[in-house]
Amino acid sequence: MIKKTIIAIATIAVMAPTMALANEHDNNNAISYSGPVDTITVAELLENTSMFTERNAIVEGKLIKQIDAETFIFSDGTKEIQIELDDDIRMPQTIDATTKLRLFGEYEGGTTPEIEVDRLQLL
Secondary structure, eight states: OOOHHHHHHHHHHHHHHHHHHHHHOOOOSSOOOOOOOOOOHHHTTTOOOOOOOOOEEEEEEEEEOOSSSSSEEEEESOOOOEEEEEETTTOSOOOOTTTEEEEEEEEOSSSOOOOEEEEEEEE
């Protein structure tokens, strides 16, 4: 009986941090705000393509081409840029090249500038 109790306590101690982290990334409880936000154009982002450039960015536009499972070409009407969607982004509906989106992420310059998208919102 004591051995089973020790095993149960050890199991809980090992799993508790994992369960806590899993709950942190649960976007079902995220606030869905649709009001105004400060956005930037892709053209403005591409003014600085130094490989040391990193900045938070919010852009609005459309995914115009899929490269692989998580990589797309995004256009806001000014220019195009490669984006990479975070693994845990899920959409409840299908999106296409006409779906207007707001992307929240980090812009990184370099030879292939891209936005690493943490969250996206349908507009």
